Amino acid sequence: IITMGIDVGSTASKCIVLKDGKEIIGKALTDVGAGTSGPERVVRSIVETTGMQLEEMDYILATGYGRNSFEQAQSQMSELSCHARGAYFLFPEVHTVIDIGGQDVKVLQIENGAMINFQMNDKCAAGTGRFLDVMARVLEVKVSDLAMLGSHSTKKIGISSTCTVFAESEVISQLAQGTDKCDIINGIHHSISHRVAGLAHRVGVRDQVVMTGGVAQNSGVVQALEEELGHKVYTSPITQYVGALGAALFAYQKRVKK
Amino acid sequence: IITMGIDVGSTASKCIVLKDGKEIIGKALTDVGAGTSGPERVVRSIVETTGMQLEEMDYILATGYGRNSFEQAQSQMSELSCHARGAYFLFPEVHTVIDIGGQDVKVLQIENGAMINFQMNDKCAAGTGRFLDVMARVLEVKVSDLAMLGSHSTKKIGISSTCTVFAESEVISQLAQGTDKCDIINGIHHSISHRVAGLAHRVGVRDQVVMTGGVAQNSGVVQALEEELGHKVYTSPITQYVGALGAALFAYQKRVKK
Numbered sequence: 373i374i375t376m377g378i379d380v381g382s383t384a385s386k387c388i389v390l391k392d393g394k395e396i397i398g399k400a401l402t403d404v405g406a407g408t409s410g411p412e413r414v415v416r417s418i419v420e421t422t423g424m425q426l427e428e429m430d431y432i433l434a435t436g437y438g439r440n441s442f443e444q445a446q447s448q449m450s451e452l453s454c455h456a457r458g459a460y461f462l463f464p465e466v467h468t469v470i471d472i473g474g475q476d477v478k479v480l481q482i483e484n485g486a487m488i489n490f491q492m493n494d495k496c497a498a499g500t501g502r503f504l505d506v507m508a509r510v511l512e513v514k515v516s517d518l519a520m521l522g523s524h525s526t527k528k529i530g531i532s533s534t535c536t537v538f539a540e541s542e543v544i545s546q547l548a549q550g551t552d553k554c555d556i557i558n559g560i561h562h563s564i565s566h567r568v569a570g571l572a573h574r575v576g577v578r579d580q581v582v583m584t585g586g587v588a589q590n591s592g593v594v595q596a597l598e599e600e601l602g603h604k605v606y607t608s609p610i611t612q613y614v615g616a617l618g619a620a621l622f623a624y625q626k627r628v629k630k
Numbered sequence: 631i632i633t634m635g636i637d638v639g640s641t642a643s644k645c646i647v648l649k650d651g652k653e654i655i656g657k658a659l660t661d662v663g664a665g666t667s668g669p670e671r672v673v674r675s676i677v678e679t680t681g682m683q684l685e686e687m688d689y690i691l692a693t694g695y696g697r698n699s700f701e702q703a704q705s706q707m708s709e710l711s712c713h714a715r716g717a718y719f720l721f722p723e724v725h726t727v728i729d730i731g732g733q734d735v736k737v738l739q740i741e742n743g744a745m746i747n748f749q750m751n752d753k754c755a756a757g758t759g760r761f762l763d764v765m766a767r768v769l770e771v772k773v774s775d776l777a778m779l780g781s782h783s784t785k786k787i788g789i790s791s792t793c794t795v796f797a798e799s800e801v802i803s804q805l806a807q808g809t810d811k812c813d814i815i816n817g818i819h820h821s822i823s824h825r826v827a828g829l830a831h832r833v834g835v836r837d838q839v840v841m842t843g844g845v846a847q848n849s850g851v852v853q854a855l856e857e858e859l860g861h862k863v864y865t866s867p868i869t870q871y872v873g874a875l876g877a878a879l880f881a882y883q884k885r886v887k888k
């Protein structure tokens with residue numbers, strides 16, 4: 373049985389193709405999300421990767437912010453459930469999922485693979501991927517280079533404002549004072565982690581803590597979060613696909629129940 | 631008796647010189663605040679305006695974010711008290727003061743000239759002058775032209791995000807869609823007013839409502855706030871000086887009590 377999960381997020385579209393609810397046989401990602409050609413492009417890419425057409429999939433389930441715009445899906449499910457499901461598949465001991473996406477942050481409490489509580493911020497850019505985007509632009513570096521650059525930091529720089537706009541001004545004045553970019557970046561990683569830790573504490577943090585979403589690929593944020601929380605934070609190379617993976621797993625469940 | 635109030639804000643420094651606690655005989659403003667040459671420059675300007683040296687003033691009182699850095703002051707007082715005092719001097723019937731500054735918003739509840747309750751936001755750029763600065767930059771217009779441009783709006787545009795960062799993205803995509811700048815600006819005025827009204831309702835809004843701070847010079851925001859609150863909102867040409875005025879009034883009180 374072949375099932376597909378598609379996660380149409382705000383800033384990226386992701387696909388996972390699963391065999392028998394167990395084995396990932398294909399994945400694809402494109403850096404544009406809902407309201408763009410993102411879904412179409414990610415589908416084209418998954419078709420190329422797997423050599424299978426959408427019609428050959430036994431069940432397609434869509435999740436994410438733009439899930440309702442993807443018409444080829446048999447059904448839809450909330451990203452919260454899909455994230456919980458995907459994280460549990462990768463880390464059967466998970467109790468806390470911290471998902472930092474392009475424009476939101478979610479913290480899920482998981483018990484036996486099911487989400488029992490959550491907190492979410494999608495109103496404030498602080499603590500989301502957008503915060504890093506803004507900072508990378510000001511620093512004139514690539515978002516994907518932030519982790520590497522931050523790792524060369526030798527001095528602790530505090531960014532006192534949580535607000536993206538005020539923190540941006542702080543970064544600008546640090547630059548004007550000649551502060552090393554690597555130190556500033558390390559400060560930025562701690563700032564976003566501090567914000568996210570605040571949200572996580574409202575749900576309660578229990579081992580294992582798993583971080584998902586695009587920002588989980590930034591090891592600087594992961595480390596800063598470990599310091600803030602005092603817990604090991606697990607990630608996976610496929611953190612960005614966790615929602616799509618959960619969707620593919622639910623698709624399998626739905627297909628089998630039919 | 632000549633007293634001076636100086637308000638060293640985050641983005642501007644303001645001075646008022648008062649005769650006998652009644653008559654404004656000089657005022658000066660400079661567009662830079664705490665931690666810069668702002669205080670020095672505004673003093674130079676008030677000396678020119680009044681023809682009086684600081685030594686000739688009978689009492690100097692400083693207020694505002696940077697009040698402790700102004701060494702020529704005999705004493706300091708919180709901006710909340712000074713704002714309340716200044717607004718009461720200009721509007722003896724005032725019960726609510728809404729002060730939108732460059733980086734913060736305060737709403738004060740006033741009873742017989744004294745502040746009895748307040749709410750403040752200085753953590754989030756939304757709802758502050760900074761929000762308008764960011765939007766003006768994206769729209770490539772001057773902050774001082776926003777009111778005039780917004781008044782030409784013919785169509786209601788909703789800006790759904792309160793967050794400055796997310797609202798900025800909305801404005802960019804509105805521009806890309808060819809939406810008229812005047813309509814966008816009107817939407818921006820309503821957005822900031824909506825945010826500020828939320829804060830005001832937490833204190834309670836009672837007539838007369840007086841708006842102070844730099845943003846009160848933007849008649850578009852004042853009008854939008856009147857709509858949001860359902861109350862007439864009073865302003866004065868010297869809204870930016872209300873804190874400095876309060877400081878000069880307290881200076882008079884202190885001098886007389888000596």
Ligand code: SF4
Nearest residue numbers: 496535536754793794
């Ligand atoms: S704190 Fe800053 S980033 Fe957060 S909502 Fe306010 S303006 Fe946006």
